[in-house]
Amino acid sequence: MAASTLTEVARLAGVSPATASRVLNGSARKPGKDIAERVRxxxxxxxxxxxxxxxxxxxxxxxxxxxxxxxxxxxYFAAIARGVQDEAREQRRMVLLATTGGAPAEEREAVAAFAARRADSIVIAGSRSSRTEDRDDNAELAAELDRYCRNGGQVAVVGHPVVGATVTEGYHVVAVPNQELAGALAAELASRWDGDFVIIGGPDGLFTSDDRIRGFQEGLATAGRPPAEVLRTAFNRSGGYDAGLELAARIKAGRSGDGEASARKLCIFAVNDVMAIGASAALRAEGLRIPRDATIAGFDDIETLRDFRPALSTVRLPLEEIGRLATRATGRTAGGSEDLDDGEPGPVSGEVTLRRSTEAVA
Amino acid sequence: MAASTLTEVARLAGVSPATASRVLNGSARKPGKDIAERVRxxxxxxxxxxxxxxxxxxxxxxxxxxxxxxxxxxxYFAAIARGVQDEAREQRRMVLLATTGGAPAEEREAVAAFAARRADSIVIAGSRSSRTEDRDDNAELAAELDRYCRNGGQVAVVGHPVVGATVTEGYHVVAVPNQELAGALAAELASRWDGDFVIIGGPDGLFTSDDRIRGFQEGLATAGRPPAEVLRTAFNRSGGYDAGLELAARIKAGRSGDGEASARKLCIFAVNDVMAIGASAALRAEGLRIPRDATIAGFDDIETLRDFRPALSTVRLPLEEIGRLATRATGRTAGGSEDLDDGEPGPVSGEVTLRRSTEAVA
DNA sequence: GCTTGTTGGGAAAGCGCATTCCCACTACGT
DNA sequence: ACGTAGTGGGAATGCGCTTTCCCAACAAGC
Incomplete structure (x- = not known):
């Protein structure tokens, strides 16, 4: 028994398929009351x-x-996905999920797959990359997106535009002030802290990471501080852990070297919370304590990590809202309210949130 | 410029649409080499x-x-989703996402939406509920699933079967030994601990929660312990937090009441990690320390929470694997290998993992 | 040399629905 | 009373693709 069709319904109701279609699925023409009832x-x-x-x-x-x-x-992505899902639900649309590991080549594939499925819109949440080895793939991704937009698709990118995209029609960017916020974080930290800073960043060329690093350095400069050293590692928990081990070694070495002087205590800025947690775990594994032996701050304010102790200083980003905005930006709310329908999404705002992990203990 | 069609391709290549279809999309009939090349x-x-x-x-x-x-x-769901996504990717299929908040009514809607989209299969990861207020909705959900299966759909449910489902064709269950594992956890804890136990459970009628509670009680009984009291609360972090506050109050009261005697220290079992974390946060907020003032264990071994301190005792569940198994169970690997194609997925196995949070300090 | 397979390609019939025409019919207007 | 606008329904077309069926050409069998 295969699923029943419109035609079967129409036959049972004794009307034409056209009429059945009109009553069952929203059409401009509303058939008569009695007929509608019969069809239903x-x-x-x-x-x-x-x-x-x-x-x-x-x-x-x-x-x-x-x-x-x-x-x-x-x-991080799960939170954004929740926002996307929520908004999609309100618009009575369904979300199609693709995970790519961040590789532009796989992103291109995903876009093509979405295009094949004739998705009305695409939200790209992953960070863009500008690494040279990704150049060709990025170009292909841009081309694929261009084509998709030209065919009437709507695209929203979180954070940074895709490099090389040329079409503007139907192409939206939800700007995330990574740089400004990282700067603000640096300013706050610099005002409470006169030791050295060190940054745990993602691989070179990852926009999100680079922006945050740049912003942080700017913030330090503005505060009259020398630029921080940057450790490059993987953009995830395990990258943070690795960098944490490295830093732990240095801290211990410094300690024994300079005697007991805790003079140059390190303040670590990891470019996202997950990395910060990884780094903290490494420090702890090496017997160091936060904020006693080093302080640390992250970025994103991931909900699941808020119960972490010592509470992580970070920059709160309205992740869910970002997902929602991106989705809304692509939403052709057919016949809906026209208030802020098609304008670019207002830039989201974050908030520096200092917690225990950066408390300078006496 | 609308997306180009097969017909256009065929015309350009000077062949019929049928031929173009045959070369571009896998067909049993392979057209000649030269023609194929032209079409491509x-x-x-x-x-x-x-x-x-x-x-x-x-x-x-x-x-x-x-x-x-x-x-x-x-x-928890994100981890399962990753498994599903991975497996889907391998099978060259795409995943359609629906979040329901656990309400059977919304799950029914989601199933209908999937059916409308003619999804080949459906994976239901959310815990089933048998609460009386959900009875009607559950019945409708079961009916919807039955219909979906009869129309040839494949369904896999994680944990517990949907109550009232009658169709067996195309209906798979990935069994999760919640009860056994909770029992094993209880046994381990009971062997190291002679104080009282208390359980923080989800709302009555939630299978996952109920199974774990039952298993834990059985484990206690086998170890010759009296049954633990059960606190019912929401099946999430905030529910855990609330229960934690309640317990904190009791602990403090007990302390002042019985004098300083820490004789009856409590061992808390929260039916999932997220709730355990919430409860820990509440205890800490109330000035209590783990494992000094109380010990606590969770369930699931959520990856993101592994860096939590004190490290949470829990039961490791191969979440990603579960998602993968569920997906595979529904996978008609058309023409693929026939090894364990259609058999029910082997029951997954978990592992009791004791960590610091349940260390009985002297 | 003719029949019987066999191959490789095209024509055409859907898949289930929305939608554009078109037609019959009613309710007006003058 | 006749023409016109308006209404409510059906027939038919097409969305882009797969697949069955058919036909031509060519190989091999007697």
Missing amino acids: QAADSLGYIPNAQAQGLAKSSSGLIGLIVHDIADP | QAADSLGYIPNAQAQGLAKSSSGLIGLIVHDIADP
């Missing part, structure tokens, strides 16, 4: 479920929204 | 992307797999 009953008794594929084919629009993330299990 | 070039130059909707319509199979979770931002 027929549909009910058959357990009719419209075939979205066929509908999509017929009116070339699928009600699908594609979401691209690096890794759905990463709480 | 035409497709390339036009940037042809097959319309998956149309393909789906024509061969009634969409390459879509629907995933239902309570909340994608919850690390």
Whole structure:
């Protein structure tokens, strides 16, 4: 018993498929009351479920929204995904998920797959990369996106535009003030702290990471501090852990070298919370304590990590809101309210949040 | 410029659409070498992307797999989602995401939406509920699933079967030995601990929670211990926090009441890690320390929470593997290897993992 | 040399639905 | 009373693709 079709419903109700279509799926023309009722009953008794594929084919629009993330299990992306999902739900659309690990080549594939499924819009949440080895892939990704937009697709990118994208029609960017906020964080920290700073960053060329590093350095400069050393590592917990080990070694060496003097206590800035947690774990594993032996700050304010102790200083980013905004930016709310329908999404704002992990103990 | 179609490609290559279809999308019949090459070039130059909707319509199979979770931002579901996504990727299918907050009514809606989109299979990751107020909704959910299966859909449920489902064809359950593992955890704890136990559970009727509670009680009984009191609360971090506050009050009261005697130190079992973390946070907020003033264990071994201190005793569940198994169970690997294709997924195994949070300090 | 397979390609019929025409019919207007 | 606008329904077309069926060409069998 295959799923029942519109035609079957129509036959059962004794009307034409056209009429059945008009009553069951929103059409401009509203058939008469009695007929509508008959059709609806027929549909009910058959357990009719419209075939979205066929509908999509017929009116070339699928009600699908594609979401691209690096890794759905990463709480950063999970939070954004929640926002996207929420908004999609309100717009009565469904989200199609693709995880790429951040590789532009796989992102291109994902875009193509979304295009094949005729997704109405695509939200790209993963950080862009400008590494030279990704140049070709990035170009292809940009080309794929261009084509998608030219064919009427809507694209929203979180953070940074895709490098090389040329189309503006239907192309939205949810700007995240990574640089400014990192600067603000640096300013706050510099005002409470006169020791050295060191940055644990992601691989060179990752925009999110680079922006935060740049902003932090600027903030330090403004505060009259020398630039911080930058450790490059993987943009995840394990990268943070590795860098943490390295720093722990230095701290211990410094300690024994300079005698007991805790004069040059280190303040560590990890470019995201997950890395900060990794680094903290490494320090702890090496017998160091935070904030006693070193202080540390992250970025993002991941919800799941808020119960972590010592509480992590960070920059709160409205992740869910970001996902929601991105989705809304791509939303052709057909016939909906026209208030701020198509304007670019207002830039999101974050907030420096100092907690125990950067408390300079006497 | 709308996306180019198969027909356009065929025309450019000077062949019939049928032939073009045969060469571009896997067909049993392989056209001649030269023709194939011509078609491929035409497709390339036009940037042809097959319309998956149309393909789906024509061969009634969409390459879509629907995933239902309570909340994608919850690390438990995020981990499962990663497994599902991974496996889907290997099978060259895409995942459609729906979050329901656990309400059977919304789950029913999600199933209907997946059915409308003609998803080949559905994975339900959220815990089932048997609460009386959900009875009707559960019945409708079961009916919807039955219909979906009868129409050829594949369903995999994580943990517990949907109550009331009658169809067996295409219906799979990934069994999670919640009860046994909770029992094993209780046994381990009881062997190291002679104080009282208390359980922080989810709302009555939530299978996952109830199974773990039951298992834990059984484990206690086997160890010759009296049953633990059960606190019912929300199945998330905030529920854990609330219960934690309650327990903190008791602990403090007990302390002042019985004098300084720490004789009856409490061992808390929260039915999942996130709740355990919430409870820990509450205890800490009330000035209590773990494991000094109370010990606590969770369940799931959420990756993101492993760096939490004191390290949380828990039961490791291979979440990603569970997602993968569920997906594989629904996978009609058309023409693939026939090894363990259709058999029910082997029951997953977990592992009691004792860490610092339950160390009985002298 | 003719039949019988066999191969490689095209024509055409859907898949399930939305939508554009078109037609019959009613309710007006003058 | 006749023409016109307006209404409510159906027939038919097409969305882009797969697949069955058919046909031509060519190989091999007697």
